[in-house]
Amino acid sequence: MSIVQKVDDTLERELRQGPLHGVNAQVVFDTPNSDWAARRSGLCVNLFLHSVEEDTAQRQSGDTSIIDEHGVVVAYHRPPRHFRLGYALTVWGHSPRDEHRLLGTLLEWCVATEHLTPYPEPSKGNTLALKLRETPEGSEPPAAKLWSGLGTPARPVLDLLVTVPVTRPATPVEAEPVRDLTLRAAHLTPPRSPDGQPNSSPRGRTRGTSRPRRNVEEVG
Incomplete structure (x- = not known):
């Protein structure tokens, strides 16, 4: 109607x-x-x-924010x-x-x-x-x-x-809001020498000063 x-x-x-x-x-x-x-x-x-x-x-001018149950702005009301x-x-x-x-x-x-x-x-x-x-x-x-x-x-x-x-x-928010962020740590396997033994001195470091390294993966 x-x-x-x-x-x-x-x-x-x-x-x-x-x-x-x-x-x-x-x-x-x-x-x-x-x-x-x-x-x-x-x-x-x-x-x-x-x-x-x-x-x-x-x-009237100006928009009013529409917020969902998580407190995130999802749209704007004119x-x-x-x-x-x-x-x-x-x-x-x-x-x-x-x-x-x-x-x-x-x-x-x-x-x-x-x-x-x-x-x-x-x-x-x-x-x-x-x-x-x-x-x-x-x-x-x-x-x-x-x-x-x-x-x-x-x-x-x-x-x-x-x-x-x-x-x-209402005008919806175009981009999906970021709701959380997860960080994961993974152990990096050290390189091996030609004889198959672990090489504790990666290229570019002084022998005896190597440190374990971890990869950080960012997941949205």
């Missing part, structure tokens, strides 16, 4: 358990163009995903990146009064709700941040520009922003 699908499922579940509990209304994620609006019937809450942008204010998913929430009903009544209920829910519990993995404890987009004074709300492009008459819209963390895979 993709991260966007998880957010869709989370929003639908939260709405049905909250402001839409007991309300006979559909929850869809369609593009509200003129053809869709003409085919629609019944009370409907539409969540149109119109933008995906990174929240650069939450971007911090997640956060993205804002913009949903245009609109209500479609039989009359403007029906739409306004439900839109007001949804507005109150948006103001009172700051976090969403991810679905279908609520046990992980990672919440999703929810808020309404803030439009600078004198600027046109981004969601309001949708209607001209979709060919649909303008209507009230709640521009929801859901911030979701996107994790990145």
Whole structure:
């Protein structure tokens, strides 16, 4: 399941358990163009995903070491990146009064709700941040520009922003770490003279001053 699908499922579940509990209304994620609006019937809450942008204010740098049971660094974990998913929430009903009544209920829910519990993995404890987009004074709300492009008459819209963390895979350590070192000593057999007798005076040493030598083998 993709991260966007998880957010869709989370929003639908939260709405049905909250402001839409007991309300006979559909929850869809369609593009509200003129053809869709003409085919629609019944009370409907539409969540149109119109933008995906990174929240650069939450971007972090630096990696976290992943250590195994022996205390050895085996990988590096990179911090997640956060993205804002913009949903245009609109209500479609039989009359403007029906739409306004439900839109007001949804507005109150948006103001009172700051976090969403991810679905279908609520046990992980990672919440999703929810808020309404803030439009600078004198600027046109981004969601309001949708209607001209979709060919649909303008209507009230709640521009929801859901911030979701996107994790990145850990980077394993390329080289296998050295876990131990073994040293082995072996006795060096002295050379023999032509008559078969051990020669205790190896070449390059003065007779009577030879010492036993050992080979040292390093094993990783």
